Amino acid sequence: MTTHSQHDRIARRIKALREDAEMTQAELAEKLGFNDRQTLASIEAGERRVSPDELVRVARALDADPDVFVDPFRLIGEGAFSFRVKEVAEPVLAAFEEQARRWIATYRELGRQMGEEPRRLGQKLELYPWSSFEDADESAHALWEHWQLGDVPADVLEEAIETQLGALVLHVDAAEGISGAASRLPGLHAILVNRRESRGRRSFDLAHELFHLLTWDAMPPRRVEPWEVRPTKGNRVEQMAEVFASTLLMPAPVVVNRWMGRGGEELPLWMRRMAEALRVSVPALQWRMVNMGYLTRGELRALPSPPRPPVSAKEPTPLLFSRRFVERVSWAVETGRLSLRRAAGLLDLSVMELSELCAAHGHPLSSYEMPG
Template sequence: MIDKSFFIKRLVAYRELKKLNQEQLSKAMGFKDRQTLSAIETGTRELKPSELLQALKVLDISLEQFSDPYSLVGEANYSWRQCEATEEELSNYEDKTSRIVALLKDLDEKFSTTSHSVILPKLPITKNSTFHDVTKCAEQLVKEFNLGDFPADNLEELFFRKFNVSKLYVDMPNSISGAAIKLNTISVILINRNEIAGRRNFDTAHEAFHCLTWDAIPPKHVEKAYSNQKKKPYTEKLADAFASALLMPSESIEKYITLKESDITEDVINNLANKYGVSSIALMWRLVSLDKISRSHADRLDKELMAKNGQKDGEDLPPKLFNKQFVQYIHKSIDSGTLSVRKILSILDMTMEELNGLLVSYNLTVPYDL
């Protein structure tokens, strides 16, 4: 049975989503004054079924959509990293992924053997922080959690175990790079699994910065992924600086870049970028910031040769869909009868064959009734 407060929270969330104030919705619902709706929203007056149906008509929301337990309306804040995505494209994709994130949240609460702290972790960063501040913070994380010379391989485990930030690899339109999602109890990073590995890792660190500084410097709902650096908002520049220092620590750079500037070629950068798990362009600018190469030398480097990090077509295969923990949760929910296969297919927007393939890709046995 759904708690009555659930409907009230949803009513408030959809009213705000539709950009209606209490007075406007009250009038549309036929109330004499705003106080009636205010009493309903504060829980001092009961919402009658007929009134709910009238509100849904005004809000243009179906009862099924309104009562869907796998909806994050009013619960989640998104920040998209995109490049020329249309508003409709982002809206549609947000609706689709919000159900997947809601499923992750629900299954984590049901099946996780680890009790997450009710005090969500955050970085000591404010809107007044400088590039030096965020760089120092990132490099301190590398040392504190022993991430090694090449931290990219350990970031997913760090963010999940220590900061309660889950990462899901999803198939996104080419115009969307990733997203940070802030909920009350967890944060989720969505990464376009079809981008190159270096960009996937950089996006992960970039979005993690947003997740861990959301209250102090909340990101915009939509940001451009590859906008001109001079036009990029300060918060996005801070996130880039954090990601750069986290993935390419200065102590590690000092250890592996011992050549004089003229010997730091495209091949040298490509080979080292692959070890760091970043794009060659990202490493090049990190070397500039650490005074390992000059801007003039960077301008002379062949950007086209560096664009693929020295890899041939087909060498950088996309990672598996979602993540191991989430897919294990899905398997367990089906095997235990917690959720029906039909419900899982609906939320994930998959066919039976695709769900089978997902389970097999993580070496999980397909339940006999599939």
């Protein structure tokens, strides 16, 4: 990291930690012994460098460890998050956000050490708060064609997000009630998906959060968004995100083609088979059929509940994090840039768990011998 970047990081974190402590510039300046508030304002604006002695005094005044101002494996004072949750207490959500910030910071810092340049240009959707649901539908269809997502978009969407946007997609263990999240940083965007959710839910969360990444400037999402979005009531931006996700995962040409080949198969059974084929939930497919005009709301309400698939048919839980993420961590450990214990701590894993995870992702650690 350049001296200039380190200087910017310190300035940004002083301001963030001061605001977290609900302290004004004047109050902190007085604690630091500055003659006026302007000295601290210049430091926080990056116009004046803070001396090592001053940094120690700042840490003491804010009751913080001095390392917190320089640690590259943390996100403080940067990064915006939006979480999809259902009845989650704020302390639980805050703890998960802290974990997420550490994971994303680790990925970014290791990329910097590998010589990767942050991506400064990215794709956006020409959608705005006043855009129609038809606009969201058309945008999803255009992206499906442009990214060549094929007949089962859910199978390739994660890779497309990583390669087309340079975004980070992580499968994580989240507390019950936290479904997914999107995060935006300069040069790096991320999507977190609760890997314990059903396959259909994970697919929809991924597509829904992609919408937020592609429209963040025009329609920044709130920090907390509802787990379920009502088709007729609620936040209009979230409704557009649902329309976008539905169209992206169930493109009209694919749905029409499969509908035309239905033959005499009973509708509930066809719905179940179709949903499994597209890796979506049956309710998501049903609403897609209503919106496309193949089902009325009355017909939808009259449909019997489809049979549940046998336990043996359930797909395995995705591996923790992602191949690209674990590849970076493995590289850092193998090249000595991170100790095995430090890497495990950053990921909230034990040393053995990290070693097993690296091996499962195809990047076994030669520096660690599995017991037994």
